[in-house]
Amino acid sequence: MPPKRLSAAEYATGILAGSRTVLGRAITLVESTLPADQALAQAVLQAVLPHTGRSLRVGITGVPGVGKSTFIEALGRFLVETKGLKLAVLAVDPSSQRGGGSILGDKTRMPWLAAQPAAFIRPSPAGNSLGGVARATREALLLCEAAGHDVIFVETVGVGQSETTVHGMVDFFLLLLLAGAGDELQGLKRGIMEMADALCITKADHGNEQAARRARLDYQSALHLFPPAPSGQVQPVLLTSAVDGTGLAQVWEVIETYAAATRQSGYFAQRRQEQQLQWLHQSIAQALETRFYADAAVRERLPTVRAAVAAGRLTPFAAAGELLRL
Ligand SMILES: Nc1nc2c(ncn2[C@@H]2O[C@H](COP(=O)(O)OP(=O)(O)OP(=O)(O)O)[C@@H](O)[C@H]2O)c(=O)[nH]1
Numbered sequence: 001m002p003p004k005r006l007s008a009a010e011y012a013t014g015i016l017a018g019s020r021t022v023l024g025r026a027i028t029l030v031e032s033t034l035p036a037d038q039a040l041a042q043a044v045l046q047a048v049l050p051h052t053g054r055s056l057r058v059g060i061t062g063v064p065g066v067g068k069s070t071f072i073e074a075l076g077r078f079l080v081e082t083k084g085l086k087l088a089v090l091a092v093d094p095s096s097q098r099g100g101g102s103i104l105g106d107k108t109r110m111p112w113l114a115a116q117p118a119a120f121i122r123p124s125p126a127g128n129s130l131g132g133v134a135r136a137t138r139e140a141l142l143l144c145e146a147a148g149h150d151v152i153f154v155e156t157v158g159v160g161q162s163e164t165t166v167h168g169m170v171d172f173f174l175l176l177l178l179a180g181a182g183d184e185l186q187g188l189k190r191g192i193m194e195m196a197d198a199l200c201i202t203k204a205d206h207g208n209e210q211a212a213r214r215a216r217l218d219y220q221s222a223l224h225l226f227p228p229a230p231s232g233q234v235q236p237v238l239l240t241s242a243v244d245g246t247g248l249a250q251v252w253e254v255i256e257t258y259a260a261a262t263r264q265s266g267y268f269a270q271r272r273q274e275q276q277l278q279w280l281h282q283s284i285a286q287a288l289e290t291r292f293y294a295d296a297a298v299r300e301r302l303p304t305v306r307a308a309v310a311a312g313r314l315t316p317f318a319a320a321g322e323l324l325r326l
């Protein structure tokens with residue numbers, strides 16, 4: 001029998017009391033595309049809103065297999081064990097059409113955290129649009145904050161657009177890199193390096209240490225060619241091994257120093273404010289698009305207009321104008 005449907009107030013109370021079950025169910029609610037669920041989800045978010053915003057939001061990106069999950073497991077363990085922090089791990093992977101099985105996948109990559117009451121792990125919502133996945137993750141992040149998590153990690157694969165999306169929802173954005181993986185810059189778009197608040201050469205272990213140090217110098221000089229970061233902070237290049245724990249304390253120190261400095265300068269609050277406004281405009285654009293395509297007149301006329309555009313009888317601009325006037 002499915003669990004009883006909760007009211008918005010019951011969800012909010014459960015989340016604020018730190019119930020993992022209610023938090024998990026609330027995230028399922030924000031991931032749902034059913035209109036009734038969405039209305040309830042918005043009511044829940046509104047109710048917990050005063051209790052959000054207090055965590056440190058950290059994005060972790062890097063090419064597939066670079067070691068993001070293992071890194072989060074190791075850094076997360078350090079934070080739980082030595083700092084006594086409560087953390088949540090979310091993911092943005094728009095390519096994933098994975099169902100419930102993925103929960104197991106992500107949790108087996110973070111076995112220690114998965115067994116901790118102080119850590120909450122949630123895999124990427126499945127979805128075919130990055131916009132939809134991003135919305136669900138942003139809302140899940142707020143729910144996790146309301147549930148009292150001090151640090152939220154958001155893992156995303158560094159290929160395509162998802163890293164820009166995650167950059168738009170975090171306070172600190174960390175790019176993981178490998179040493180000696182052929183091309184020094186690993187085909188990374190310059191934009192990702194510019195967006196990063198720190199770079200981290202990982203897997204600096206098992207004989208790979210020297211290559212890692214060399215890569216660090218290369219990335220340091222590459223960064224010198226870029227304009228200064230808008231945060232006004234230098235972008236450090238760090239070395240870590242998630243396997244033997246090297247460098248994890250330094251990574252955390254860099255993140256904390258960054259947070260303190262940008263809180264002081266006002267950049268921290270400014271970045272969050274800009275993210276909120278960006279989110280507002282994305283929400284408007286998404287809602288308009290949904291309404292546009294749901295419109296009966298548009299649906300009726302669209303196939304004809306598409307055919308005319310495809311055949312070159314009508315310009316896309318004129319066609320869009322015609323449909324919008326409907
Ligand atoms: N030697 C060594 N191996 C590592 C380290 N970190 C991760 N690995 C290994 O690298 C492989 C990939 O690690 P993951 O953490 O799954 O990488 P990921 O970036 O999360 O991968 P995706 O989520 O698939 O993009 C695994 O076999 C890990 O055991 C490290 O610091 N040192």
Ligand SMILES: [Mg+2]
Binds near residue numbers: 069070109155
């Ligand atoms: Mg991973």
